[in-house]
Amino acid sequence: xxxxxxxxxxxxxxxxxxxxxxxxxxxxxxxxxxxxxxxxxxxxxxxxxxxxxxxxxxxxxxxxxxxxxxxxxxxxxxxxxxxxxxxxxxxxxxxxxxxxxxxxxxxxxxxx
Amino acid sequence: xxxxxxxxxxxxxxxxxxxxxxxxxxxxxxxxxxxxxxxxxxxxxxxxxxxxxxxxxxxxxxxxxxxxxxxxxxxxxxxxxxxxxxxxxxxxxxxxxxxxxxxxxxxxxxxxx
Numbered sequence: 049x050x051x052x053x054x055x056x057x058x059x060x061x062x063x064x065x066x067x068x069x070x071x072x073x074x075x076x077x078x079x080x081x082x083x084x085x086x087x088x089x090x091x092x093x094x095x096x097x098x099x100x101x102x103x104x105x106x107x108x109x110x111x112x113x114x115x116x117x118x119x120x121x122x123x124x125x126x127x128x129x130x131x132x133x134x135x136x137x138x139x140x141x142x143x144x145x146x147x148x149x150x151x152x153x154x155x156x157x158x159x160x
Numbered sequence: 161x162x163x164x165x166x167x168x169x170x171x172x173x174x175x176x177x178x179x180x181x182x183x184x185x186x187x188x189x190x191x192x193x194x195x196x197x198x199x200x201x202x203x204x205x206x207x208x209x210x211x212x213x214x215x216x217x218x219x220x221x222x223x224x225x226x227x228x229x230x231x232x233x234x235x236x237x238x239x240x241x242x243x244x245x246x247x248x249x250x251x252x253x254x255x256x257x258x259x260x261x262x263x264x265x266x267x268x269x270x271x272x273x
Contacts, residue, residue, distance in 0.1 A: 050202075050205075078258075078259065080261065080262065082262075084203075088266070089251060089264035089265060089266050089267055090203060090251070090262075090264050091264075092261035092262065092263070095259065095260075095261060097259060135202075135203060137262070139258070146191060146208040146210055146215040146216050146258065147205055147208055147215075147216035147218070148193065148205065148208075148262060149205050150195075150202060150203045150204075150205070151202070152201075152202040153202055153203075
């Protein structure tokens with residue numbers, strides 16, 4: 049079952065912040081975040097593997113609340129290059145499961 | 161940096177024909193995937209492959225579809241009797257371990273006329 053992302057779309061001015069949420073009705077083993085620019089393949093941003101884990105890369109960071117089966121992606125002081133569609137991907141804890149399912153995506157537009 | 165490569169980049173076929181989409185995953189990767197993305201929509205999981213067999217498949221992946229790893233380097237998706245609604249971008253992805261990032265190829269745009 050695929051995760052649910054919100055919001056569907058965000059429009060920002062350069063320098064503004066955004067939060068993208070990802071939730072699942074099933075227990076999660078991991079959460080992945082990817083960004084896709086128009087006409088290109090999704091590109092990996094980060095993985096969160098443990099409940100409560102937070103990761104950051106420059107001004108993009110994420111958290112994972114294992115109990116709530118939720119993850120959030122934080123984009124601070126957004127830049128024009130952040131524009132694209134952000135997907136979260138989730139997997140369940142079963143070692144037999146090998147199906148990374150993606151949410152419907154959040155389209156982020158950063159304007160000058 | 162090693163890449164996942166997909167060929168062809170664009171395939172046009174007539175309804176009812178069979179197509180084979182090809183992928184060369186990164187050489188030391190163990191897990192392989194096919195995803196489909198209809199224009200402007202979500203990335204849909206089709207199938208995963210590990211240890212020379214399918215490990216998971218979605219409800220989309222019915223008898224019309226099959227995957228093979230014929231020679232230890234290529235990973236193919238065969239679509240039999242194509243339909244108009246099969247038109248989409250098909251992405252191959254691979255990763256080393258379950259805890260590793262997915263690396264996507266640049267995709268094959270399939271157009272069924």
